[in-house]
Amino acid sequence: MMNGAxxxxxxxxxxxxxxxxxxxxxxxxxxxxxWKSFKIILPLLLIIIILILFIDKVFSLEKVSSNLSxxxxxxxxxxxxxxxxLFHIPHFxxxxxxxxxxxxxLNVGVIAAFLSSLIMVHLFTIPIEIRELGWxxxxxxxxxxxxxxLIIGLFLGVIY
Amino acid sequence: xxxKTKNRHHKFLLLLIVIAIAIIAFIRPEFLKTVFxxxxxxxxxxxxxxxxxxxxxxxxxxxxxxxxxxxxHLGKHSGLKGALYAFFIGAAIPGPFYxxxxxxxxxxxxxxxxxxxxxxxxxxxxxxxxxxIFELQFLGLRFLLLRxxxxxxxxxxxxxxxxxxxxxxxxx
Numbered sequence: 607m608m609n610g611a612x613x614x615x616x617x618x619x620x621x622x623x624x625x626x627x628x629x630x631x632x633x634x635x636x637x638x639x640x641w642k643s644f645k646i647i648l649p650l651l652l653i654i655i656i657l658i659l660f661i662d663k664v665f666s667l668e669k670v671s672s673n674l675s676x677x678x679x680x681x682x683x684x685x686x687x688x689x690x691x692l693f694h695i696p697h698f699x700x701x702x703x704x705x706x707x708x709x710x711x712l713n714v715g716v717i718a719a720f721l722s723s724l725i726m727v728h729l730f731t732i733p734i735e736i737r738e739l740g741w742x743x744x745x746x747x748x749x750x751x752x753x754x755x756l757i758i759g760l761f762l763g764v765i766y
Numbered sequence: 767x768x769x770k771t772k773n774r775h776h777k778f779l780l781l782l783i784v785i786a787i788a789i790i791a792f793i794r795p796e797f798l799k800t801v802f803x804x805x806x807x808x809x810x811x812x813x814x815x816x817x818x819x820x821x822x823x824x825x826x827x828x829x830x831x832x833x834x835x836x837x838x839h840l841g842k843h844s845g846l847k848g849a850l851y852a853f854f855i856g857a858a859i860p861g862p863f864y865x866x867x868x869x870x871x872x873x874x875x876x877x878x879x880x881x882x883x884x885x886x887x888x889x890x891x892x893x894x895x896x897x898x899i900f901e902l903q904f905l906g907l908r909f910l911l912l913r914x915x916x917x918x919x920x921x922x923x924x925x926x927x928x929x930x931x932x933x934x935x936x937x938x
Contacts, residue, residue: 611816611860614860615815615816618819618820618822618826619818621826622826633829635825636828639825639828640822640826641825643824643825646868649780651864653779653783655810656787657783658810660801662805662809663797694862694863695809696809697901698897701903701904704904704905708909718913721913726888726891731863731864734864738867738870739867739871739874742931742932746928747887750927754917754924757920758920762916765912766908
């Protein structure tokens, strides 16, 4: 799966090189702007990486998600949405875990709620969101996404 | 001035974390050892792998596309076409979720409407063209289609709500 990231980096780099030979000054300006926007998130990124390292050790996602099946009813949905917002993992790790839960016989609605909040709500990157787009945007978006993850789960559990 | 206080704020947070680590090191050094030496760093690496290309892309877009162009195609009066553009741009660029925000901030500075901005961030979070193949593989087509067709209306609804919220950009 690293291939995707490598390919993306190489494609952008080639575009940049072509542009560099075509318009040198503009390309350098673009590089400066890139560094400027990177510097905005750098300190927050360091903090977030340390937090994610710790949270991964305290709760392992596999263990936590297998515990979901022992919580029944509406509490299961709430737990799924809450746990989903704690972890920061790329989609290609989230989906296999969902598949494992599905073949383990967990309610589809709970899985959908878990995956939806896993991919839409990220508790630890909220500082970056506030820094870039303001706290109102961050609070409204994350609050609504949490509610929607719950509703999507409930709907999908009924119609699946 | 604001910039300075913000930086101090980050330093304060970093200091708190250093203190917390020091306390853990004092009470349970073996826990700290497992965190820093036996962690699975491939997840963290995945979070960082898109960084160089991504920020060069942001810089290039910022230099290439003039404000008038972005305002015309993604601004307040871009209509349905602008909304579709915003949605597909969000779904097409690969990368972890937190990178949506620097890109969104840059687009916002150039005059993208709030509605389209929210669509862009929402599409980035729930639908990645490059990664839906994994959902198909592990959860099946039925789950994939149901989830996408339930999520997209919510993203649109959220964008309508966002349009009404008067949020402001924090000073950089």
